[in-house]
Amino acid sequence: MKRFPFVRSLLSLVLSAVVVQPLAAQTASPVSLEPTADTAKVLAARAPTNAAELKLIQDQLLKVIDRVMPATVAVEIRGAAGSGVIVNKEGLVLTAAHVVGRAGRRGWVQLPDGRRLRGTSLGANHEVDAGMMQIDEPPDDLPFIPVSTGPALDPGQWVVTIGQPGGIVKDRAPPVRFGRVLFRDEGLLCTDCELVGGDSGGPLFDMKGEVVGIHSSIGPMVTHNFHVPVTCFNKDWDRLAKGDVWGGHYDDDPNARPLLGVRGSAEAGTCVITAIFPGLPAEGAGVKVGDVITAVDGRPINTFDELQRIVFHKNPGDRLKLEIDRAGKTLEISVRLGGDE
Template identity: 55%
Template sequence: MFLTCLSTFGLLRAAEPLPFSSELTTVLSDRYPHGVEDLKLLEEQVQLVAAQAVPATVEVEIGRSIGSGVIISKEGLVLTAAHVIGRPGRRATLVLADGRRLKGRTLGAHHWMDAGMVQITDPPGDLPFAPLAPEEAVEIGQWVVATGQPGGILDDRSPPVRLGRVLAADDQWICTDCTLVGGDSGGPLFNMRGEVMAIHMSIGPEVVHNFHVPVTEIRPVWEKMLQGEVWGGEVAERDHDGNWAVLGLAGRTINERTVVTQVFGGFPAEAAGVLPGDQIVAVDGQAIASILQLTETISRKSPGDTIHLELMRNAHVMELDVMLSSIGEPLPGSFDPSSSEAQPESREQP
């Protein structure tokens, strides 16, 4: 479910958990709303959560890559995904919902967990931020709210707000049916008190299965990330001068169809004319049935290779020759072939 918030939310600044009435507590604990009054209570609470969530949700720009994040302190500490920041000491720009652009530096990252930090270098006095959720159990069916900046900042759109429920969870991940697309990586997942309970870590190959790393999992390594330490996975361990081939798009698998959800500016897919909504049918004559298969196919190529891309658009087949470029960090919202995120079956079947 999508809910679009007005830009006036950007004028609000809040960092306190939202209260629950006894009536709302009952609605949230039921399996589903039982009538119009229940729906009204749920809607009112979602609006309050959105008013707290949207101002604290930021776009994270690092080089040519764009992801999402959330400000969690008045001092300007931002939580995001490890694959968004890559490594410490990189220049970052944080774009607020009200359009302000703040400078920052990347801190540490845990790549196995897919959690990272950015520090705003000169935080303003009116900086919005969101509270962190306490140590508490995540319940199956629990209502949650996701925000992010998919596709970057748009003049007529504040960070989209999506309502969903927890489908599954363990100590290391939460799976929800909140819809996520390319660019949402690193954005926050809120509980119904308006507290940050997790960070988007994996856009699943199916629209109703997306994964988030819980704040409770991040807390034990908090100080290590503040100190700029990076660990976990080949991204952290390999030589950062190394590059791999990149097509420059994000997508998802829908009914065994590979559908493009985002095309990144300045990369080969955009130059060749690929558009969001296109279905990737084949690469070099090899049928493509999933976004994971597409990622694995491109990962076997080298920068400078030309691929023959067959796609479907509006029921018409198109053929494009695309020369791959190189990149040193995975693009937000796309699978990193060197990490466990390229093994979605381990997360889709908890």
């Protein structure tokens, strides 16, 4: 891409225009968006070579975003908040395992148009971070997006990342990022699409507008982030749909999900607490909305996803030492994690 510096700048302008378009103008459809022959040829090339080819990519990108955005949702389940995508008219949502935790937990699914729908967690494969949730009473006009059943993505393929970091924000469409697959492995997909706190569980789309992955974690660099390939969902679809939970400490105790009880977002490279859930450990320990958690047990963190990951790998009853910046003052707070019920 270094040979074509105008490519990134022009694509950035495209994305800037996209994320502020009115949500009411967007539609969702289960039909895939097959690129034209000319567009498919450009997408398969190493990089666009001129403005006309770039325009073909831009036009296809805009079609994909318009199609998929209404089905990209915010997910909230008992102190865990993330993103997800609706994949059928019956209200099935794909998200990350560390967002749903285990089966049978009550939560909410919020659409970009403002509708807030009750839902229940289904299965979760914590080995790869794949989870499902079901909307209780899906409306007749529920938007949904098809799941790819094609072959695994190859390095270099263009992809689109969307999520709902910080939940649904009034007058803000879900943030869009555009990039390429860097590499894939068993149960893992790495792209250069930037992820931020709250993107966990959000969808990764190909240029046909099909779901090809679910956001799992932020990588060591801005340009290296990780997703669960949709092939992992397809492989274990029946187990996940019926509520099986496996992998991680859930193999030992399915009820052993540690709880901190906060919601957060990433602002300017920090982990900002945006909500405290009543009755859970963070509230009792004195954590407050607006606190910036800068380190956990002496380990510096920069995103809310990092905090979620650290908590996930703990057990109920474990203690965390949080280093907090509160209005310019540094505090240390010890929190004893609760357990799921």
